[in-house]
Amino acid sequence: MTAILVGMSAGIDPVGLTALAHGAGAEPAFLQVHDPALVDVLTAVADRGASDVLLIGAGWAQPGPKRSWLRRVAAHWLRGYDGPPTLRLAPQLLAAPDAELLAAAIAAGGAPTTADAAPLHSPAWEEVPRHRHQVLVCRGPRCSALGASAVTSAFGDELRRAGLGDDDALITVTGCQFPCNHAPVVTVQPDDAWYGRVSVDEVPGLVEAHLIRGWRADHLLLPRERRGDPDHAIAPRKIGEARSESPG
Secondary structure, eight states: OEEEEEEOSTTSOHHHHHHHHHHTTOEEEESSSSSSBHHHHHHHHHHTTOOEEEEEEEOOSSSOOOTHHHHHHHHHHHHHSSSOOEEEEOSSOBOSSOHHHHHHHHHHOOEEEOTTSOOSOOGGGSSOOOOSEEEEEEOSHHHHHTTHHHHHHHHHHHHHHTTOOTTTEEEEEESOOSOGGGOSOEEEETTTEEEOSOOGGGHHHHIIIIIIIOBOOGGGBOOOOBTTBGGGOOOSOBTTOOOOOOOO
16 A cells, blocks of 8 residues: 655645655655645556555644545546546544654555545635735745744734634735745735744734734834835835825
8 A cells, every 4th residue: 555645734844744754655745835746646656556545644734724625635636537546545634743653544544535525616615715914924945944834823823812714814825935034924915014034922913013903013024115116115104004105
């Protein structure tokens, strides 16, 4: 049987997951953001002749999708592959990046999944979400090395404490946003606010100032000039305040 350890969350450490998988003789794959994508790994192992494949979701990094997403993606792949192998799903997500836990999960195996499982499409996912703000947390190499994973989790915790849901602020993990010297970088749209050196300790104040009170967090705000528009740098001001035009 071929085992595939699947990173569920965008916030998971791909290097650590890959090392853990290889140490157990498993293949690493990722459900989102990181490479290789799960469907590509499934195709690769099936092309090599694997007849029995076990999917084990890595669930220790938050926030992350539920185990049902493994079934959805696996069923989608099964419907498109000619002569697919038996595809099994471990009954639980792996709770920690632990070699013994992974070995036990591989030994326990899982129940077969079929191509008629829930599809990727749903009427509930048709409309663009109604959030007022989208908080983009950079997970490029420098930001990740300087704690962006914990910052992502801190935003989720703080929004829940503040009683804010996805219709208020949608937290999204991104790749590199480029001003790497200011890592970890967080941007808030549609306000075009760029924040640098955002630590876990800074998250509550940033949520209170920007997402609740509507003020940019001045001490974290990075100046930004749009190309060809040097007089329109983003300066500290209340969100929605009219921008004064330069004289002349």
